[in-house]
Amino acid sequence: MARRLQETDVVIVGLGAVGGLATLPLVEAGLQVVGLEAGTWLSRHDFVPDEIRNNTRDWPMLVQKAYLERPTSRATAAQNANRVGGHPMMNAVGGTTWHYWAQAWRLNPWDFRVVSETTRRYGASRIPAGSTVEDWPFGYEELEPYYDRVERETGVSGQAGNVQGTIDPRGNPFEGPRRREFPMPPLRGTAFLEHMAESARSLGWKPFPGPASINSEAYDGRPGCVYHGFCNMGGCHVDAKSGPHVTTIPKALATGRLTVVTRAHATTIEVDGEGRVAGVNYLIGSNEYFQPARAVLIAGYTYENSRILLTSTSPAYPIGLSNNHGQVGRHYFSHHQAGGVGALFPFDLKSWYGLPAQGVAVDDFADDNFDHSDLNFIGGGNLWVMSDRRPISAAGVGSYGRISRNWGSEWKAFIRDNADRTSSSYIQKTTLPYETNFLDLDPAATDSLGMPVIRITGQFKENEVAIANYVMDRMEEWYGEAGAIEVTRGGAGMGAMGPSTHAYGGTRMGDNPETNVVDRWGFSHEAPNLGVLGASVMGTSGARNPTLTAQALAWRTAQHLAESWSSIVG
Ligand SMILES: Cc1cc2nc3c(=O)[nH]c(=O)nc-3n(C[C@H](O)[C@H](O)[C@H](O)COP(=O)(O)OP(=O)(O)OC[C@H]3O[C@@H](n4cnc5c(N)ncnc54)[C@H](O)[C@@H]3O)c2cc1C
Ligand code: SF4
Numbered sequence: 001m002a003r004r005l006q007e008t009d010v011v012i013v014g015l016g017a018v019g020g021l022a023t024l025p026l027v028e029a030g031l032q033v034v035g036l037e038a039g040t041w042l043s044r045h046d047f048v049p050d051e052i053r054n055n056t057r058d059w060p061m062l063v064q065k066a067y068l069e070r071p072t073s074r075a076t077a078a079q080n081a082n083r084v085g086g087h088p089m090m091n092a093v094g095g096t097t098w099h100y101w102a103q104a105w106r107l108n109p110w111d112f113r114v115v116s117e118t119t120r121r122y123g124a125s126r127i128p129a130g131s132t133v134e135d136w137p138f139g140y141e142e143l144e145p146y147y148d149r150v151e152r153e154t155g156v157s158g159q160a161g162n163v164q165g166t167i168d169p170r171g172n173p174f175e176g177p178r179r180r181e182f183p184m185p186p187l188r189g190t191a192f193l194e195h196m197a198e199s200a201r202s203l204g205w206k207p208f209p210g211p212a213s214i215n216s217e218a219y220d221g222r223p224g225c226v227y228h229g230f231c232n233m234g235g236c237h238v239d240a241k242s243g244p245h246v247t248t249i250p251k252a253l254a255t256g257r258l259t260v261v262t263r264a265h266a267t268t269i270e271v272d273g274e275g276r277v278a279g280v281n282y283l284i285g286s287n288e289y290f291q292p293a294r295a296v297l298i299a300g301y302t303y304e305n306s307r308i309l310l311t312s313t314s315p316a317y318p319i320g321l322s323n324n325h326g327q328v329g330r331h332y333f334s335h336h337q338a339g340g341v342g343a344l345f346p347f348d349l350k351s352w353y354g355l356p357a358q359g360v361a362v363d364d365f366a367d368d369n370f371d372h373s374d375l376n377f378i379g380g381g382n383l384w385v386m387s388d389r390r391p392i393s394a395a396g397v398g399s400y401g402r403i404s405r406n407w408g409s410e411w412k413a414f415i416r417d418n419a420d421r422t423s424s425s426y427i428q429k430t431t432l433p434y435e436t437n438f439l440d441l442d443p444a445a446t447d448s449l450g451m452p453v454i455r456i457t458g459q460f461k462e463n464e465v466a467i468a469n470y471v472m473d474r475m476e477e478w479y480g481e482a483g484a485i486e487v488t489r490g491g492a493g494m495g496a497m498g499p500s501t502h503a504y505g506g507t508r509m510g511d512n513p514e515t516n517v518v519d520r521w522g523f524s525h526e527a528p529n530l531g532v533l534g535a536s537v538m539g540t541s542g543a544r545n546p547t548l549t550a551q552a553l554a555w556r557t558a559q560h561l562a563e564s565w566s567s568i569v570g
Contacts, residue, residue: 002281002288008034008259010561011280011293013266013308016095017547018533018554019299020244021150023252025555029562032257034291035249036264036282038065038300039091042098042245047235051390054234060099064091065265069447071303075459075496076436083445083453088501089301093260094245096301096501097213097547098235101356102242103384104156104213105544106147106552109140109176110367114432114540117368118378126378128463131432132331134539137511137520140176146552146559148179153555154242155219156548157184158211172208174363184216187225187358192349192423196385197360199482205364210384212357213242213548222246231355232388264289267449268312269296269530275316276570277530283449294569295561299533299554302332303454303499306439306506306536309517311451322507322524327517329439331508333431334500335541336460339468339492341475342424343484344400349420354387356426365474366543367430377463379430381471382543383478385423394419400486423484425475428502428543429467431460437497439506458497468492502535502546509537509553521564522557529569531557 010026012019015037026033053059061067066089072081090096110117115135118126127133150156160181161171186209189197193209200207214236217224225240239246252258266282270290279292298305309328312321320328362383363369372378395415400422403410442455472489479487510516513525518537524530533554535546542549561568 002290004290004292007292007294008032009293010295010297011036011291013280013296013298014038014095014300014304015093015244015249015260016299016301017097017244018550019297020094020249021154021551022297022299022533022554022558023258024153024248025558026562027252027255027257030257031562033252033259034293035258035260036266036280036291037093037260037262038265039093040262042092042094042235044235044237044239047098047237049228049230049234049237051230051392054099054230055232055390056392058086060090060233061086061088066091069453071454071456071499072442072445073456073496073498077457081442081455081457084499087499093249093262094243097241097243098245099233100547101232102213103357103545104151104158104211104548106175107140107542107544107549108174108367111540111542112136112139114378121368122372128378128432128461130434130436130461132435132515133432134510134515136539137509143549143552143556144176144179146556147548150548150551150555152183154213154244154247155184155215155222156182156211156213156242157186157216158182159186159209161208169206170208172361172363173206174366174369182211184219187212187214187216188227190350190354190387192351193360193385193387196478196482200360200362200478203477203481205362207360207362210357210359210361214355214357215240215242220247225355227353227355227358229353229355229390231357266300266308267451269308269321271314271316271321271527275527277527295529295531297531297533297557301534302503302506302536303439305532305534307441307454309507310441317526322517322526322530324526325513327508327515329506331433331505331539332437332439332456332458333433333504333541334458334497335502336429336431336464336468337500339427339429339472339490340424341427341472341479341487341489342422343479344418344486345421345423345483346485347421349423351387351389351420354389356386356388359384359386362478365471375470377466377470379432379463379467380543381427381429381467383471383475384426384428386426389420397422400488402486423479427471427475428545429464429471430543431464431541433505433539434461456497456499460494460497465492465494502541504535504538504541504546507532507536508539510539521560522553523568531561533557
């Protein structure tokens, strides 16, 4: 029998990138908030620069709950799903922002209007067959103030390319207008990154340093990055990385209105007789609790957001909370991260000190920034070259076909000479939602509590594969211009999507309750005091990482809850 706790105003399930951020606007509005977090507090002392622990043994990802509820995956509904080997996300106060790369992109205006802009420029027939993509219920302009607030509140460094319509060639000329500069200048460059930028310019492209949720200088009581080279899968040992555990959560706690409950595994959400949300059931070890609340915000990442809704059944919601229209789990997609391009250079790149968010980007082939009239796809990719290298990964780069076997003295000599001469690009590409890609509960596989895990049914389609091939060509061109002596490219495959660190949909946002789970503010179309935070509400991905957009949306949802309190909670 669960112990019933004292009612609070708002419960947030999950204190990661979005839930941890949403605490602040709620408590600043005077609301009492309980944050249920399955993980524990960590500190910068938990992340020594240790490549074996963090990268080889995947310590950040092999913690507690996330690993135990690894989804199953299949490409199509006709196949059996298999349990995947790992779950990329993290359980802790601060969530995956502990070990993420911290690239902090805004979406471009096109990403909000994919259907209408594609139709206007090329005709409706260019929307790929079977895609369920919709325009967002609002445009970039609506989200811009929230992007700005989150950038200031958490601390983002970068070079603006468009301030109130004035283009600055040092930044991204394709970005939507921002009201002001970034709070901090971009992370510093390196000689190799500047060389890559120069090569892009000689191709007629417009390179720029990418934005990062990392202090490039002291900001808000935290120091600047020291470029120590263990950022990729490591937490920051000086707190220069701007996760909510060092930004919004401490500020929210200082108000006295936020209670953080760690090791609290939320299992189901209860509703009252009218179908309104009444509170959250959770476990700490084998102890059961019920936390009553006037509003609930779920923020457990894309897979958990759908799972907790689908497992919360009741007479009002027999196939899952907020699922009477059968939309929970639909419109799922993830970034197509196959199709990388690597290069070998005839000179040292001097990238032992660096981090994956320190790089040079090219947006010329992203979104609709180029003419697609004669192409067989819509969307595109953002090309990214970074400065990131550690000893063990450097030893695993492969020999670019230059030697016959990857072991022995010949291989050792190759690695000794070339360990700092390789570069691998990172290309984020548009992925669209399709009718046949979705999340549901696996009928057989369970977590340690015996609850079903999420089953991912997903496959990249022709549009995504065509983008991958196109942007890999551009990346090869760029490395070639920069003097690479060998270039390799990955396959653009159409296998099962599998789980992703950039997973979208399942609780899509939109005005139409027949095709969306939450409304334009992030609240359920069916249970009005239930909100959803995270990329699970996003209907398009653009060609850039999701977190800053998910955080801007989370701030907006939380602020809306505070401002419309009486109409939402009744
Ligand atoms: C290696 C790596 C690199 C990345 N790099 C970038 C990048 O450069 N830029 C970018 O934009 N994105 C990046 N991402 C993605 C980014 O981490 C996610 O977009 C972001 O963390 C998602 O935020 P979230 O709050 O939805 O989930 P998380 O940050 O994962 O937080 C979810 C929280 O909910 C908790 N939780 C889950 N279920 C429950 C439950 N039932 N009860 C209680 N608590 C629960 C979890 O413990 C966790 O703390 C990266 C991810 C990884 C793994
Ligand atoms: S590279 Fe910078 S942000 Fe990353 S962990 Fe090191 S000091 Fe922190």
